[in-house]
Amino acid sequence: MVDQNGDRVADVLVAGDRVVDVxxxxxxxxxxxxxxxxxxxxxxxxxxxxxxxxxxxxxxxETGARAxxxxxxxxxxxxxxxxxxxxxxxxxxxxxxxxxxxxxxxxAAGAITKGRDGRELAPMGELHALGVRxxxxxxxxxxxxxxxxAALEYASSLPGAVVAQHAEDATxxxxxxxxxxxxxxxxxxxGRPGAAEDTIVARDCILxxxxxxxxxxxxxxxxxxxxxxxxAKARGLPVTAEAAPHHFTLTDAxxxxxxxxxxxxxxxxxxxxxxxxxxxxxxxxxDAIATDHAPHRTEAKEQPFEEAPPGMxxxxxxxxxxxxxxxxxxxxxxxxxxERLSWGPATIAGLADHGGxxxxxxxxxxCVFDPTERWVVDAERLASRARNTxxxxxxxxxxxxxxxxxxxxxVVDGEAQR
Amino acid sequence: xxxxxxxxxxxxxxxxxxxxxxASFLEVTQREIPKVPALRxxxxxxxxxEDSTRTRLxxxxxxxxxxxxxxxxxxSASSVKKGESLRDTVxxxxxxxxxxxxxxxxxxxxxxxxxxxxxxxxxxxxxxRHEHPTQxxxxxxxxxxxxxxxxxxxxxxxxxxxxxxxxxxxxxKALAALGAKVTLVAPPTMLPxxxxxxxxxxxxxxxxVLPDVDVVYLLRIQHERQDATVFPSLREYTTRFGLTVERAxxxxxxVLVMHAGPMNRGVEIAxxxxxxxxxxxxxxxxxxxxxxxxxxxxxxxxxxxxx
Numbered sequence: 001m002v003d004q005n006g007d008r009v010a011d012v013l014v015a016g017d018r019v020v021d022v023x024x025x026x027x028x029x030x031x032x033x034x035x036x037x038x039x040x041x042x043x044x045x046x047x048x049x050x051x052x053x054x055x056x057x058x059x060x061x062e063t064g065a066r067a068x069x070x071x072x073x074x075x076x077x078x079x080x081x082x083x084x085x086x087x088x089x090x091x092x093x094x095x096x097x098x099x100x101x102x103x104x105x106x107x108a109a110g111a112i113t114k115g116r117d118g119r120e121l122a123p124m125g126e127l128h129a130l131g132v133r134x135x136x137x138x139x140x141x142x143x144x145x146x147x148x149x150a151a152l153e154y155a156s157s158l159p160g161a162v163v164a165q166h167a168e169d170a171t172x173x174x175x176x177x178x179x180x181x182x183x184x185x186x187x188x189x190x191g192r193p194g195a196a197e198d199t200i201v202a203r204d205c206i207l208x209x210x211x212x213x214x215x216x217x218x219x220x221x222x223x224x225x226x227x228x229x230x231x232a233k234a235r236g237l238p239v240t241a242e243a244a245p246h247h248f249t250l251t252d253a254x255x256x257x258x259x260x261x262x263x264x265x266x267x268x269x270x271x272x273x274x275x276x277x278x279x280x281x282x283x284x285x286x287d288a289i290a291t292d293h294a295p296h297r298t299e300a301k302e303q304p305f306e307e308a309p310p311g312m313x314x315x316x317x318x319x320x321x322x323x324x325x326x327x328x329x330x331x332x333x334x335x336x337x338x339e340r341l342s343w344g345p346a347t348i349a350g351l352a353d354h355g356g357x358x359x360x361x362x363x364x365x366x367c368v369f370d371p372t373e374r375w376v377v378d379a380e381r382l383a384s385r386a387r388n389t390x391x392x393x394x395x396x397x398x399x400x401x402x403x404x405x406x407x408x409x410x411v412v413d414g415e416a417q418r
Numbered sequence: 419x420x421x422x423x424x425x426x427x428x429x430x431x432x433x434x435x436x437x438x439x440x441a442s443f444l445e446v447t448q449r450e451i452p453k454v455p456a457l458r459x460x461x462x463x464x465x466x467x468e469d470s471t472r473t474r475l476x477x478x479x480x481x482x483x484x485x486x487x488x489x490x491x492x493x494s495a496s497s498v499k500k501g502e503s504l505r506d507t508v509x510x511x512x513x514x515x516x517x518x519x520x521x522x523x524x525x526x527x528x529x530x531x532x533x534x535x536x537x538x539x540x541x542x543x544x545x546x547r548h549e550h551p552t553q554x555x556x557x558x559x560x561x562x563x564x565x566x567x568x569x570x571x572x573x574x575x576x577x578x579x580x581x582x583x584x585x586x587x588x589x590x591k592a593l594a595a596l597g598a599k600v601t602l603v604a605p606p607t608m609l610p611x612x613x614x615x616x617x618x619x620x621x622x623x624x625x626x627v628l629p630d631v632d633v634v635y636l637l638r639i640q641h642e643r644q645d646a647t648v649f650p651s652l653r654e655y656t657t658r659f660g661l662t663v664e665r666a667x668x669x670x671x672x673v674l675v676m677h678a679g680p681m682n683r684g685v686e687i688a689x690x691x692x693x694x695x696x697x698x699x700x701x702x703x704x705x706x707x708x709x710x711x712x713x714x715x716x717x718x719x720x721x722x723x724x725x
Contacts, residue, residue, distance in 0.1 A: 258527025
């Protein structure tokens with residue numbers, strides 16, 4: 001068992017939705033075999049697109065939550081770029097209601113601005129009253145410094161609220177489809193420069209200082225942005241950051257295939273950026289690994305690169321990519337990796353029921369995985385309704401065996417139970 | 419050779435082989451009946467998702483001079499307007515009997531995607547800002563006819579919106595493969611973001627480059643879709659980067675002027691300069707048919723020598 005209090009060999013006894021004992025020689029009515037496995041607090045994903053309402057042919061709350069549970073997650077934060085967007089209490093309530101019936105806790109992020117168009121503030125207080133803690137226009141950047149300042153000031157009056165920025169200046173990145181650099185120049189695909197991310201991260205660190213409000217940077221992807229966040233934290237600014245698995249496992253060279261399964265915003269970047277993201281995850285500059293799970297139906301990706309929508313699946317491969325690319329090579333220890341996947345993000349989103357520690361009295365949200373099992377990603381076998389994984393055919397290490405949500409075994413031996 | 423998607427598919431030997439083949443087809447196009455039965459019974463479909471007159475006519479003429487049947491698909495009169503996907507469209511055209519698809523698309527890599535969806539051969543007739551390999555072939559073919567087969571040491575200045583030009587991407591690679599030296603000339607806003615993969619030097623001064631070049635290759639300024647922040651005005655562009663009469667008078671006699679067309683007379687090239695003997699612009703167009711015959715024959719033909 002591994003949580004923030006260290007690691008030990010133990011049984012976990014669960015009754016109802018709670019952990020009632022942790023120790024050796026415990027017995028219960030039903031036992032889940034965890035031999036050879038790591039038992040950890042359930043994983044928490046700050047960044048998923050569940051596509052409901054509006055794009056149910058790509059994913060629903062139900063299918064996305066099932067994919068999450070199979071990936072070891074017990075809580076996800078659903079991004080607000082639905083149709084209609086989650087800038088309205090009724091939409092948020094509907095997403096939460098669908099989530100309550102699913103096999104993962106679904107928290108809704110609220111939009112920062114109405115229609116996510118960066119102009120007028122969304123009803124942040126009303127959304128907060130429904131339990132929303134993460135506010136973001138994700139998919140779109142809040143380009144106006146004035147609007148971002150107002151959002152930060154307003155959010156600082158809402159306990160636990162955090163404003164999360166998709167840091168890409170549209171005036172620099174808007175016309176682009178991949179990272180601007182050697183490969184975009186060769187391929188003739190308009191680029192999104194790293195500077196589009198860096199300028200917004202720098203600006204919003206300054207605004208965090210001005211307002212004293214918390215800023216969370218979504219999917220950090222450039223070496224410079226990692227360094228900016230590192231400096232901001234060293235200066236004591238209230239900033240946090242996440243990184244997506246594809247930004248520490250893939251580079252822009254993949255776009256040479258012209259296959260839009262590799263198209264994502266912010267884009268896949270260079271080897272140096274990948275190394276910097278890994279470094280940021282290792283030293284804690286980056287607090288969380290978040291998938292940016294973005295399902296698209298197959299037809300949407302069967303288009304030329306420039307016409308296909310950005311985004312890739314992530315929920316069912318995140319833990320294995322973390323184990324394969326970070327833990328196995330020694331960049332992160334197992335406890336560090338689990339901090340980025342579980343209690344780190346749980347703290348950012350204020351999810352008291354998630355992220356452990358696993359001890360008597362805590363809510364029984366658990367992820368049980370075999371850290372050494374090797375498996376090959378098969379896009380056709382994913383629980384997500386969509387198939388747009390860039391890892392099809394890739395052999396990974398680390399596989400979820402069981403997931404326990406509020407005391408209920410929602411995944412047993414790698415199979416979803418509902 | 420199954421497809422022609424990029425000039426990278428060919429290499430130096432492949433480029434020379436196609437140029438030599440094109441030379442024999444150029445002779446065919448100059449006959450009284452400019453037609454050979456080389457591709458009788460084969461069908462070439464032009465699939466153009468972007469407006470084009472010269473490239474499309476050039477390919478269709480090439481196909482007809484090889485006695486291939488042709489079919490033609492253009493966006494304006496097509497099912498694309500009814501929402502059919504690229505994949506469905508090209509698979510439909512293949513099902514109609516096309517042996518080769520000549521694809522023009524506004525997006526980089528579209529022909530590469532098509533090649534993955536059909537069994538037919540695919541020829542890239544220009545994809546977004548990426549490549550235009552048959553233009554590059556006709557450019558080096560034209561230069562070889564004037565300078566001899568060896569382009570070693572020839573200095574070509576390519577002038578204009580290089581960053582957004584598929585012609586520049588393909589032609590630079592083809593010229594470099596044959597040993598020519600390429601200098602890309604443009605304001606920094608029109609030069610590639612990175613020179614990685616570009617076997618070329620750059621300059622932001624046409625006047626500094628002109629005394630040293632053997633060929634001036636002008637790119638069309640696409641002012642109809644030009645972002646206003648790329649250069650201040652057409653007048654300023656012409657002043658700094660246009661091949662004006664004044665600039666042309668200082669060129670050595672043997673310096674050639676090329677253009678991928680269609681020209682903006684008075685913008686990147688003065689009308690008088692386009693008409694001088696050093697201009698091989700019209701010749702490029704004629705050579706384009708022979709080069710495309712060579713490409714289609716190489717892809718669809720028996721491989722036997724051309725009679």
